[in-house]
Each structure stands twice: as C-alpha cells, then as structure tokens.
Amino acid sequence: MRIKWFSLIRITGLICVLLYHFFQMRYTGGFIGVDIFFTFSGYLITALIIDEFSKTKKFSLHDFYYRRVMRIVPPLILMICVVLPFTLLVGRDYITDLTRQIAAALGFVTNIFEINTGGTYESRFIPHLFVHTWSLAIEVQFYLLWGLCLYLLTKYSQTVKQFRWRVFGGSFALATISALAMYLRAKQLTEFSPIYFSSVTHIFPFFIGSMLGAIAGIQDVLPQFSESFAKHWTKKWAAIFMGVNLGCLFILAYCLRFSEQITYMFGFLLASLFAAGAIFGANVLHRKTPDIKEPQIFTYLADISYSVYLFHWPLFVILSKRYSNWGAALLTTILAVIFASFSYYFLEPLLRGKDVAVLGKTFNLKQVLAPLGIFTTLAVGFGVYLCLQAPTISSLEQNLLLGGIQQDVTKLETAYAKATAPKVEQQLAQTQTADQTIPEGTTIIGDSVTLGSRSYLLEHMENVDIDAEGNRTMNLAYDVLMNLQNTNQLRQNVVICIGTNALDDYQEQTQKVIDDLKDGHHLIFITPHDGNADSSYNSYKLGVWERTLPKKYNFITIGDWDEVARAHPEAFEGTDGTHFGGREDTSKLYLDCIQDALKRAQKTPLKGEK
Known part of the structure; x- marks a missing residue:
C-alpha cells in the first residue's frame, strides 16, 4: 500500500x-x-x-x-x-x-x-x-x-x-x-x-x-x-x-x-x-x-x-x-x-x-x-x-603539516639552545626576564591560514616569531599569548591572525586579548577571510567588529585581509576559498597586508602610552 x-x-x-x-x-x-x-x-x-x-x-x-x-x-x-x-x-x-x-x-x-x-x-x-x-x-x-x-x-x-x-x-x-x-x-x-x-x-x-x-x-x-x-x-x-x-x-x-x-x-x-x-x-x-x-x-x-x-x-x-x-x-x-x-x-x-x-x-x-x-x-x-x-593527504594538508613540523623543529631548537647556553648567558637571560624587557620585533599568532604561509612569512620578514596551528580559535590564541607574555617572549608588535574558526563568543574572547595584553605593545588584528562566508558567519562578524576597535583603542591597528582577499578572487583559484598555503602569489598578498598593518602601527602609541 x-x-x-x-x-x-x-x-x-x-x-x-x-x-x-x-x-x-x-x-x-x-x-x-x-x-x-x-x-x-x-x-x-x-x-x-x-x-x-x-x-x-x-x-x-x-x-x-x-x-x-x-x-x-x-x-x-x-x-x-x-x-x-x-x-x-x-x-x-x-x-x-x-x-x-x-x-x-x-x-x-x-x-x-x-x-x-x-x-x-x-x-x-x-x-x-x-x-x-x-x-x-x-x-x-x-x-x-x-x-x-x-x-x-x-x-x-x-x-x-x-x-x-x-x-x-x-x-x-x-x-x-x-x-x-x-x-x-x-x-x-x-x-x-x-x-x-x-x-x-x-x-x-x-x-x-x-x-x-x-x-x-x-x-x-x-x-x-x-x-x-x-x-x-x-x-x-x-x-x-x-x-x-x-x-x-x-x-x-x-x-x-x-x-x-x-x-x-x-x-x-x-x-x-x-x-x-x-x-x-x-x-x-x-x-x-x-x-x-x-x-x-x-x-x-x-x-x-x-x-x-x-x-x-x-x-x-x-x-x-x-x-x-x-x-x-x-x-x-x-x-x-x-x-x-x-x-x-x-x-x-x-x-x-x-x-x-x-x-x-x-x-x-x-x-x-x-x-x-x-x-x-x-x-x-x-x-x-x-x-x-591517490595521495594520502591533499597538497594543502601536506603544506600545513610541513609548516607545523618546521614550527615544532624551531621550538625544539630554541629550547635546546637555551638549555645548553653557557651559564653567563643563562644568567643574563634570567636578568632580562626579571626586568621584563619587551623584545623588539613581531610575534604572529595565527591559525591554519597563517600556518600554510609560515615559511614564506619567515623568509620575507625580519625579527619575527610565528606560532600557528590549525583549527585555532581566539580562546586558544589567548592561551598562547598569555604563555608568551608570562615567559617574556612576546615581542613588541603582536599580530593576531585568528577568526576563520570563530565561535559564538568571539567578542568576549577577543576582548580578553585586548584587556590582558600588558602595556608596551602594539596590537594588530588581521581580519579573517573565509571565501564561503556571508554576513551570517561568525568569521565575517568578527572582521566587522575588529574594524571598529581602532576608534576605541589607540594601540590597535587593523590589517584588512578579508578586504584584500575579496578584491583578488583569482588568488584563490583551485583552493577552498580560504587557505592558500603553497601559492606564492597569494602568500605575498598576505605578507603585504601584514607588513602594511605593521607600518601603520608604528605611527600609533604603544599600549599604556598617551
């Protein structure tokens, strides 16, 4: 029937x-x-x-x-x-x-x-x-x-x-x-x-x-x-x-x-x-x-x-x-x-x-x-x-995996160098830590987008540390930020490239980053770009909200990667519309966006300055 x-x-x-x-x-x-x-x-x-x-x-x-x-x-x-x-x-x-x-x-x-x-x-x-x-x-x-x-x-x-x-x-x-x-x-x-x-x-x-x-x-x-x-x-x-x-x-x-x-x-x-x-x-x-x-x-x-x-x-x-x-x-x-x-x-x-x-x-x-x-x-x-x-992993995943391995090797080498440094150098480092002197240069904290272009950024930037990881959300970026800050490894320019994986509490978590960052830093937010997102997505909403922050905080600068990416759709051909690891032309656009934001940040006060 x-x-x-x-x-x-x-x-x-x-x-x-x-x-x-x-x-x-x-x-x-x-x-x-x-x-x-x-x-x-x-x-x-x-x-x-x-x-x-x-x-x-x-x-x-x-x-x-x-x-x-x-x-x-x-x-x-x-x-x-x-x-x-x-x-x-x-x-x-x-x-x-x-x-x-x-x-x-x-x-x-x-x-x-x-x-x-x-x-x-x-x-x-x-x-x-x-x-x-x-x-x-x-x-x-x-x-x-x-x-x-x-x-x-x-x-x-x-x-x-x-x-x-x-x-x-x-x-x-x-x-x-x-x-x-x-x-x-x-x-x-x-x-x-x-x-x-x-x-x-x-x-x-x-x-x-x-x-x-x-x-x-x-x-x-x-x-x-x-x-x-x-x-x-x-x-x-x-x-x-x-x-x-x-x-x-x-x-x-x-x-x-x-x-x-x-x-x-x-x-x-x-x-x-x-x-x-x-x-x-x-x-x-x-x-x-x-x-x-x-x-x-x-x-x-x-x-x-x-x-x-x-x-x-x-x-x-x-x-x-x-x-x-x-x-x-x-x-x-x-x-x-x-x-x-x-x-x-x-x-x-x-x-x-x-x-x-x-x-x-x-x-x-x-x-x-x-x-x-x-x-x-x-x-x-x-x-x-x-x-x-058939490959076991895609070229994009391979690029991210390689970037992650390279990042881990760098961390291990740094840790080994510190552990085996002469006692005089270790004492000097401890003294610097006690003085809480903020290192010069740039710290970039990012997600899988940054991880995919990590090698390119390191080759074309000076005095920079990059900590990136796939599926990283703002609360996880906050934990990385606090760890670097507490160990006096956080450099003067702090670049946050997070948001593709934004959750519903993106404003609350971003505000924690702003509030708990100590004085003496420039804070740069790179707006996230998701080629599949519209105005209903948290990643898009986060970018909109981040653009309002410089009016409220004079130490914050925005690098509008979302705007740059949307103006160059050809840069994402053959990709998922968000990641581009391994593509030099798109990595250069990403680098230019970050460097432009860093240049503009130098014209603004550090946090705590009037």
Whole structure:
C-alpha cells in the first residue's frame, strides 16, 4: 500500500539538501533535509514492521535485511563506479585518501571516518567525494540495530497492541537519550562535526519517526488515530496541517547555520518534529482523498530521491571546479536524475529478478549480465588504479603539516639552545626576564591560514616569531599569548591572525586579548577571510567588529585581509576559498597586508602610552 502525498516529504528533503549544497550561502540550513529523510525512514520502517506483525504475528528479520540491502547497495555501488571517471576532470587532491573513502562508504562507517579525519560539508580543505554517505552510514546502523530490536520484541509480544506500545516506548526513550546527548554536547560546543556525524547524537530523528509509525502506521493504525483524525479532520485541514509543517521546514532550511550552537541544541529537533508533523498530515490527507490520484511527477521524484542524493554531491564537487556554480548545479541535477532513473527503474528491478520493459522491449537479468559484468570489471579496475594513484593527504594538508613540523623543529631548537647556553648567558637571560624587557620585533599568532604561509612569512620578514596551528580559535590564541607574555617572549608588535574558526563568543574572547595584553605593545588584528562566508558567519562578524576597535583603542591597528582577499578572487583559484598555503602569489598578498598593518602601527602609541 502506497500512501499518497508521502512523496512531498521526500521531495522536500531532497530539495533542502540540493539547495544547501548548490547555494550554501543562501540556504544555509538545507542540511536538515537529511533529518527529514531520517524521520521519514524511521516512520516507514517501523510502520511496515508493525503491519507485517499485525498480519502474520511474526517478523522476518532476514527478509527485512534483504530488502534493505537490495534498495541501498546497488545505487551506492553504481554511484561510486560512475563518479570515479569524472575525477579525471579535476586535480589529484580530489581523490585524496580514496581507498579509505570508498571502504568507509561501502562499509557504512563514513560518519565515523569523517569524525576521525575532521571532515565536513563545510570543510576548509578539499571535500571528500563521498562525505555525503555519512547519512547512509547512520541509516544502515539504525536498520541493523532497530530491526534486531523489533525482531526480539515480536518474540515477547503477545498482541499487536502490546507490540505497538513497546515500540513506542522504546522509540521515545531512545529519541530522548539521543536528543539530550546532542543538546548537552552542544552546550560545550567547540567543534561541530563530531556531534553532527555521531550516530549517538544524530539518530533521534529515526526514533521520532518510529514513535509516529507506532501510532499512525500505514495499514494497521491505532483506533484512536482513526477515530480522532482520519474521521474528524477535513481534507482541507489535513492539507493545511501538512503544508504548514513543510513550510516550517523550508524556513529552517533558510535560517539555520551549520556553525551555530542553536542549530544543535534545538534546530535538528525542530526539523524532525516538523517532518513528523508533515508525515502525519500526509497520512490523514491520503485517507481523505481516496478518489484523487497523486501527480505522477511527485511519485517519480520521490522514487529517485535516494539515488539523486547519492549522485549529486560528488558530481557537484567535481563539476563546480569546471563550471560556474549555476552551470555546475544544472549539469549535476541533469546527470543525477539520469543516473538515478537508470538505477531505480532498470538496474535495481533486474537485480531483484524482475523483468524490465524499455521502449517496448523486455529485459531480464540474464540478458544484461554480460555487459553488466564488463562494466563492473572495468569500473573496479579503474577504481583500483585511482586508489593506487591517490595521495594520502591533499597538497594543502601536506603544506600545513610541513609548516607545523618546521614550527615544532624551531621550538625544539630554541629550547635546546637555551638549555645548553653557557651559564653567563643563562644568567643574563634570567636578568632580562626579571626586568621584563619587551623584545623588539613581531610575534604572529595565527591559525591554519597563517600556518600554510609560515615559511614564506619567515623568509620575507625580519625579527619575527610565528606560532600557528590549525583549527585555532581566539580562546586558544589567548592561551598562547598569555604563555608568551608570562615567559617574556612576546615581542613588541603582536599580530593576531585568528577568526576563520570563530565561535559564538568571539567578542568576549577577543576582548580578553585586548584587556590582558600588558602595556608596551602594539596590537594588530588581521581580519579573517573565509571565501564561503556571508554576513551570517561568525568569521565575517568578527572582521566587522575588529574594524571598529581602532576608534576605541589607540594601540590597535587593523590589517584588512578579508578586504584584500575579496578584491583578488583569482588568488584563490583551485583552493577552498580560504587557505592558500603553497601559492606564492597569494602568500605575498598576505605578507603585504601584514607588513602594511605593521607600518601603520608604528605611527600609533604603544599600549599604556598617551
């Protein structure tokens, strides 16, 4: 039995995801499309299992797993085989760590892989081609565990009613635990990806859907649902209820931000509840419109939605490097629809042993087995070749790693030189420390952007110390500042190149830097630049706020790297729009920005001077 109007739920989820990936700057919360899919899957799977138990008084775990495998695996394998040749259109960085990417996707552990490698859709490095299969990993993990749990429940449930309420109670408990885990972790939020990708914190939408499935299933439903809603709600009210919930989902897709705390504390939960509301409304509307046929376009788009989701992300990552954003989005959509249609209407039925009619000709599995085998053999061979050619880390990551190693070596050499210096020199150094004489020159404290250009800066600047580290936020920069200041290693000119990873408390943390810096220093802030950020991002807001500081503090100077970078978009071609380590032309722009700020700082008073 197919419920009409459920197609609109799937289509809404797909549209949200596509808008987010294609136009991330505008539809910043479209990632909730995944939560819509999660909620719908939880509802549908639970409702179908209850229906099966209601009819037969048993539940076949083997058949359940078989159906899931046949629906999930063929399009996944096809997607990987089809996408790999497209990587020839871009540089080798886009196949970085390809072996582990493919293994994680096929092993349904991409979410764990991304947590361990620090990946994200909004990655500041080269995005993984198969990062989007993180959601598929959580879905399969849910199917494996939840299917087994419900199978065991059927063994200890005497009636459908008893089974239903046990499913509801278990779903409620698990949804509460998972949502609470996300809420509590979000309160101490320092990094988003581990919460977003975690099965523990992001599995609650499935159980919210399961709760609804236990109450208002597909065929077997609670009498209370049938009497209270299916009978008393009008067609109009059911449509309005569904429409309002879908509308709320689109509002969330427009308003939420991946890097904001409120998204994790409440945003995902609201998205799941609105999705459940839309499912509920569609269920009632289905029962109220027995004579109305669902438009075929809705059914078609819903059928291919899963496969479109699989194909669109890697294709867009690749094509967006060759075409304009609009062109890449259009071409990606066309190709994804073609491949998804082939998978759903041709390949998958054949693999399930069904005959397929195409243009009046009928095909069966035996007829396509030879070409399918040749295609698979060629695809596997090409995949193995690419895996053997794939770098372990991208060129940008390699540059950052090298910069970090060089920085660590410098620190070790400095520490060794101090430890082995003659006693007279050590006593002199101790005397200087006691006198708290501020060393001349410049101290630069930066994040991964600075780390990538560290070698270039050291080659072209005199009397400078650089301490940079990836993912450094302002509070961590403050700790470095205090340590250098307390050990009398902080030079007269203090340059803070922090902000790409700005958290919600960026003003408070920056103010601590300003207040606790001792007298006798110039303080220079280099505004952060994130090529993917708009005015809603903390990095952008921090830059705006930093520009106001010289009017309030005469010892502060601003180096406006964000303004320089936006005026030279060509300097970021082939990069992630933020980092440029290894590119000499962009490193020179960065150096010029810092040196210009230092020159202007010399014309201002030191902190503590009038």
